[in-house]
Amino acid sequence: MQPQAYTQTRALDRSESAKVLRNTYALLAMTVLFSAVTAGISMSIGMGRGMSLMCSLGALALIWFVLPRTANSGAGVGVVFAFTGLLGASLGPMLNHYLGMAGGGQIIMQALGTTAVVFFALSAYVLTTRKDFSFMGGFLAVGLIAVLVCFLAVIIAGFFGIHLPLLNVALSGVVALLMSGFILYNTSQIINGGETNYLMATASLYLNILNLFTSLLHIFGFASDD
Numbered sequence: 001m002q003p004q005a006y007t008q009t010r011a012l013d014r015s016e017s018a019k020v021l022r023n024t025y026a027l028l029a030m031t032v033l034f035s036a037v038t039a040g041i042s043m044s045i046g047m048g049r050g051m052s053l054m055c056s057l058g059a060l061a062l063i064w065f066v067l068p069r070t071a072n073s074g075a076g077v078g079v080v081f082a083f084t085g086l087l088g089a090s091l092g093p094m095l096n097h098y099l100g101m102a103g104g105g106q107i108i109m110q111a112l113g114t115t116a117v118v119f120f121a122l123s124a125y126v127l128t129t130r131k132d133f134s135f136m137g138g139f140l141a142v143g144l145i146a147v148l149v150c151f152l153a154v155i156i157a158g159f160f161g162i163h164l165p166l167l168n169v170a171l172s173g174v175v176a177l178l179m180s181g182f183i184l185y186n187t188s189q190i191i192n193g194g195e196t197n198y199l200m201a202t203a204s205l206y207l208n209i210l211n212l213f214t215s216l217l218h219i220f221g222f223a224s225d226d
Contacts, residue, residue, distance in 0.1 A: 067083065098217060
């Protein structure tokens with residue numbers, strides 16, 4: 001009886017994980033499309049960098065203070081859409097900047113295509129192998145903190161007229177690697193029962209995709225800049 005009970009429990013856990021995964025991917029697809037719409041609106045109205053920063057800060061406030069309190073209610077879905085919509089709008093000035101470069105449209109499409117390939121490849125690997133990547137959590141957190149400190153140092157240096165383009169692109173490469181690791185980690189958490197809330201899972205994966213895209217955009221833009 002004990003082995004049978006264990007088997008039934010494991011089957012239920014897998015069924016619940018599969019449900020969370022389906023809901024996460026469905027909501028993720030909708031929010032990515034929604035953020036693409038808000039990014040397009042932002043580009044068309046010529047949103048400035050100041051407003052873009054305000055959108056980013058508003059999105060961070062939603063994910064830090066509002067989503068954790070609404071993640072188990074219907075209101076949480078609206079919060080996720082507001083969060084992703086604001087981040088999509090914040091991309092407007094950056095995308096317009098790259099469109100203004102020679103071959104800018106190709107750079108953006110290259111970054112989009114690479115982001116999609118990386119996300120689907122890594123997700124497929126985790127879904128196929130069902131490998132547990134929870135061991136990466138601490139390493140990824142430390143890496144993210146280190147990158148944030150470096151970016152802060154670059155910003156401070158900029159105030160003193162010190163520009164370090166090679167360091168910027170190197171940091172973008174590190175961020176791309178970190179986001180790839182987070183995709184493995186977060187997907188693993190979903191299928192192995194470490195994350196049971198699809199709203200929180202969607203927000204995490206969306207951030208991974210967005211940061212991966214912007215990092216690749218910086219890298220490809222730097223490589224194409226004469």
